[in-house]
Amino acid sequence: xxxxxxxxxxxxxxxxxxxxxxxxxxxxxxxxxxxxxxxxxxxxxxxxxxxxxxxxxxxxxxxxxxxxxxxxxxxxxxxxxxxxxxxxxxxxxxxxxxxxxxxxxxxxxxxxxxxxxxxxxxxxxxxxxxxxxxxxxxxxxxxxxxxxxxxxxxxxxxxxxxxxxxxxxxxxxxxxxxxxxxxxxxxxxxxxxxxxxxxxxxxxxxxxxxxxxxxxxxxxxxxxxxxxxxxxxxxxxxxxxxxxxxxxxxxxxxxxxxxxxxxxxxxxxxxxxxxxxxxxxxxxxxxxxxxxxxxxxxxxxxxxxxxxxxxxxxxxxxxxxxxxxxxxxxxxxxxxxxxxxxxxxxxxxxxxxxxxxxxxxxxxxxxxxxxxxxxxxxxxxxxxxxxxxxxxxxxxxxxxxxxxxxxxxxxxxxxxxxxxxxxxxxxxxxxxxxxxxxxxxxxxxxxxxxxxxxxxxxxxxxxxxxxxxxxxxxxxxxxxxxxxxxxxxxxxxxxxxxxxxxxxxxxxxxxxxxxxxxxxxxxxxxxxxxxxxxxxxxxxxxxxx
Amino acid sequence: xxxxxxxxxxxxxxxxxxxxxxxxxxxxxxxxxxxxxxxxxxxxxxxxxxxxxxxxxxxxxxxxxxxxxxxxxxxxxxxxxxxxxxxxxxxxxxxxxxxxxxxxxxxxxxxxxxxxxxxxxxxxxxxxxxxxxxxxxxxxxxxxxxxxxxxxxxxxxxxxxxxxxxxxxxxxxxxxxxxxxxxxxxxxxxxxxxxxxxxxxxxxxxxxxxxxxxxxxxxxxxxxxxxxxxxxxxxxxxxxxxxxxxxxxxxxxxxxxxxxxxxxxxxxxxxxxxxxxxxxxxxxxxxxxxxxxxxxxxxxxx
Numbered sequence: 121x122x123x124x125x126x127x128x129x130x131x132x133x134x135x136x137x138x139x140x141x142x143x144x145x146x147x148x149x150x151x152x153x154x155x156x157x158x159x160x161x162x163x164x165x166x167x168x169x170x171x172x173x174x175x176x177x178x179x180x181x182x183x184x185x186x187x188x189x190x191x192x193x194x195x196x197x198x199x200x201x202x203x204x205x206x207x208x209x210x211x212x213x214x215x216x217x218x219x220x221x222x223x224x225x226x227x228x229x230x231x232x233x234x235x236x237x238x239x240x241x242x243x244x245x246x247x248x249x250x251x252x253x254x255x256x257x258x259x260x261x262x263x264x265x266x267x268x269x270x271x272x273x274x275x276x277x278x279x280x281x282x283x284x285x286x287x288x289x290x291x292x293x294x295x296x297x298x299x300x301x302x303x304x305x306x307x308x309x310x311x312x313x314x315x316x317x318x319x320x321x322x323x324x325x326x327x328x329x330x331x332x333x334x335x336x337x338x339x340x341x342x343x344x345x346x347x348x349x350x351x352x353x354x355x356x357x358x359x360x361x362x363x364x365x366x367x368x369x370x371x372x373x374x375x376x377x378x379x380x381x382x383x384x385x386x387x388x389x390x391x392x393x394x395x396x397x398x399x400x401x402x403x404x405x406x407x408x409x410x411x412x413x414x415x416x417x418x419x420x421x422x423x424x425x426x427x428x429x430x431x432x433x434x435x436x437x438x439x440x441x442x443x444x445x446x447x448x449x450x451x452x453x454x455x456x457x458x459x460x461x462x463x464x465x466x467x468x469x470x471x472x473x474x475x476x477x478x479x480x481x482x483x484x485x486x487x488x489x490x491x492x493x494x495x496x497x498x499x500x501x502x503x504x505x506x507x508x509x510x511x512x513x514x515x516x517x518x519x520x521x522x523x524x525x526x527x528x529x530x531x532x533x534x535x536x537x538x539x540x541x542x543x544x545x546x547x548x549x550x551x552x553x554x555x556x557x558x559x560x561x562x563x564x565x566x567x568x569x570x571x572x573x574x575x576x577x578x579x580x581x582x583x584x585x586x587x588x589x590x591x592x593x594x595x596x597x598x599x600x601x602x603x604x605x606x607x608x609x610x611x612x613x614x615x616x617x618x619x620x621x622x623x624x625x626x627x628x629x630x631x632x633x634x635x636x637x638x639x640x641x642x643x644x645x646x647x648x649x650x651x652x653x654x655x656x657x658x659x660x661x662x663x664x665x
Numbered sequence: 666x667x668x669x670x671x672x673x674x675x676x677x678x679x680x681x682x683x684x685x686x687x688x689x690x691x692x693x694x695x696x697x698x699x700x701x702x703x704x705x706x707x708x709x710x711x712x713x714x715x716x717x718x719x720x721x722x723x724x725x726x727x728x729x730x731x732x733x734x735x736x737x738x739x740x741x742x743x744x745x746x747x748x749x750x751x752x753x754x755x756x757x758x759x760x761x762x763x764x765x766x767x768x769x770x771x772x773x774x775x776x777x778x779x780x781x782x783x784x785x786x787x788x789x790x791x792x793x794x795x796x797x798x799x800x801x802x803x804x805x806x807x808x809x810x811x812x813x814x815x816x817x818x819x820x821x822x823x824x825x826x827x828x829x830x831x832x833x834x835x836x837x838x839x840x841x842x843x844x845x846x847x848x849x850x851x852x853x854x855x856x857x858x859x860x861x862x863x864x865x866x867x868x869x870x871x872x873x874x875x876x877x878x879x880x881x882x883x884x885x886x887x888x889x890x891x892x893x894x895x896x897x898x899x900x901x902x903x904x905x906x907x908x909x910x911x912x913x914x915x916x917x918x919x920x921x922x923x924x925x926x927x928x929x930x931x932x933x934x935x936x937x938x939x940x941x942x943x944x945x946x947x948x949x950x951x952x953x954x955x956x957x958x959x960x961x962x963x964x965x966x967x
Binding site: 354429 | 714717718719745746747748749750752753754756757758759772776814819820821845846847848849850852853855856859860863864865965966967
């Protein structure tokens with residue numbers, strides 16, 4: 121495919137790159153760049169935070185609290201994911217249209233159920249959590265459902281896509297043999313997609329851990345809760361202890377999911393009591409343990425969610441959002457709209473700045489982070505510093521992506537003045553690690569022959585990068601940038617919660633002042649942004665291909 | 666290989682369903698039990714998280730213990746992460762008695778019509794906020810705050826946000842535009858003075874009672890931080906009791922709780938330390954009309 125790139129295609133990519141750069145520069149102009157961006161005491165505060173990083177609090181009491189909170193975080197994530205899988209399975213099958221016969225009803229069910237999946241995943245889990253807490257109170261189920269809904273939405277969409285992409289021949293054969301629709305689903309479709317579905321679910325599970333950690337922001341327990349408490353008391357050493365717990369948890373889950381995925385994609389049959397069965401056993405234990413803990417340990421009852429009292433509060437709450445019995449709902453007020461739209465613009469700028477920053481940092485670091493460059497396979501050059509550099513940058517990546525944006529924002533807000541810059545920085549800090557990792561994998565997968573040619577012709581490292589690596593990987597780099605931008609867009613509202621500017625900051629204030637119609641207005645603006653981001657990113661991605 | 670995938674899905678399905686099933690049985694049983702013995706219900710108290718979490722826990726646990734001994738009810742302190750969460754809990758009737766600030770008590774009473782502010786400290790009838798700055802910052806009056814960086818406490822705090830904002834506005838300073846950047850919301854009074862002390866912000870406003878306690882206990886370095894303005898008096902903190910208390914705990918429960926609160930701190934050092942007071946007095950809803958008016962003026966209550 122890479123042998124002959126049509127010149128038109130090349131131009132398109134070039135124009136797109138310039139366009140994206142221009143948008144990034146435009147977003148930068150929204151900030152007055154001078155030393156005033158820091159607080160007067162921002163630098164000393166930063167030093168205190170770094171001091172805590174070097175010397176985290178290792179008192180046995182704190183360590184024990186950390187262990188317990190890590191378990192709560194894990195249990196919520198596991199319980200949330202198990203519900204998400206059920207939801208994704210049911211709605212995903214319906215959205216794929218495999219169960220419907222006529223073309224018309226297939227079309228309707230596709231549009232309808234894909235719409236549901238799209239809506240549920242477009243809202244960030246923390247917003248769901250807050251809605252659930254307001255409607256059903258501070259129950260662990262608020263956190264679990266808040267996780268299950270957006271994750272179910274993502275999984276369901278992927279599942280539906282997978283079902284639609286299965287090779288048609290086996291299905292036709294089954295149908296010809298007289299199997300019913302349900303039989304075709306269970307014996308035809310499912311066996312064909314399960315491996316991919318499991319590996320994607322495992323990948324998402326790692327994200328769910330981080331999401332579960334930030335659920336505490338609305339008052340639900342876990343590692344995020346402890347981080348928040350420690351930050352409120354400005355105990356940076358304890359903050360880092362809990363952050364390290366979170367990082368450890370993410371790394372463990374990452375390693376497990378990597379292991380499972382390897383087992384699935386290699387398609388090597390493992391004899392006897394192999395890794396597959398171990399994983400199933402472990403997963404089962406986790407799911408059972410988590411639900412037992414939540415229902416018995418935390419004494420949370422699913423049944424209570426549907427109590428008459430909760431229904432009444434939920435009704436009152438959603439009535440409030442819709443502005444029932446309100447004299448002047450904010451979403452019908454022109455002045456409120458003007459203000460909210462200004463914030464929407466700010467939020468958009470924040471997201472672009474964030475993806476710009478993460479792109480720059482990932483760009484600088486990605487070369488040494490690729491395995492095939494570290495071991496010298498690609499460039500045919502070995503240097504003693506290759507492996508240490510590789511290790512260091514990969515560690516940095518893991519560190520950066522294990523800490524949720526919200527936690528980064530909570531710390532950065534002590535250093536920078538409230539506004540969109542700290543928000544953008546927090547988002548960038550979290551995302552550059554993800555971007556870097558994805559890019560490094562692209563470089564690892566590329567065809568080494570052109571690069572080796574360049575290297576033997578005596579090209580320097582920088583020349584190799586710009587003339588060899590970059591032209592080959594650029595399309596996929598761009599795809600990932602756009603994809604991450606979509607994700608960042610959904611998260612901008614969350615970093616705003618802690619004072620990092622944009623829609624989120626006003627959202628938090630409206631929550632504190634019980635100004636429900638204002639909340640509706642801000643949510644509307646947020647949905648518009650997410651839709652724009654999805655649309656823009658999808659069309660651009662298609663153009664790149 | 667195929668088998669074990671089906672295994673995972675089946676296990677997850679079966680066990681999550683089983684888990685749900687179990688709970689349902691349990692809840693129905695417990696519900697029936699609840700109907701028979703109403704007094705078994707736990708009386709839940711809450712407090713706005715305006716100070717160091719550990720300190721708050723100690724103080725409120727002591728209140729819960731004393732309340733429980735004097736009223737015979739089972740009393741439990743429920744911590745919450747932010748002011749709004751506590752107000753929501755109160756609205757839902759899950760918190761029966763709460764230590765609110767002036768603004769949050771007004772918010773809570775607006776949401777729960779029958780709720781009543783019953784007890785306060787003598788100092789809450791003449792509460793003040795202090796404006797603090799770093800030594801040598803050159804700030805001596807409210808007017809000097811123009812162009813400086815500034816932090817409030819929680820956005821729902823009376824002494825850390827509402828009244829300081831009000832007195833700033835009276836002085837002709839618009840907190841949204843006149844500071845260097847937007848004002849910060851630190852979340853709690855303890856955090857506010859720490860942020861000024863560390864130099865993160867040039868000035869801030871907080872609760873006078875928390876400030877005095879911090880000075881007395883040496884938690885803040887007065888060589889680095891100084892008070893440059895103290896506000897006039899206003900009504901602040903109070904114990905607000907929920908409207909559902911008599912229904913859930915019996916007719917005399919409200920009076921018993923009130924009597925017990927009025928008898929505090931007794932000889933409890935934890936309560937004395939936390940509330941910084943040696944006695945409690947009665948209060949009434951009308952005392953907070955001024956707070957409500959100010960909050961409406963500043964568009965914090967609509």
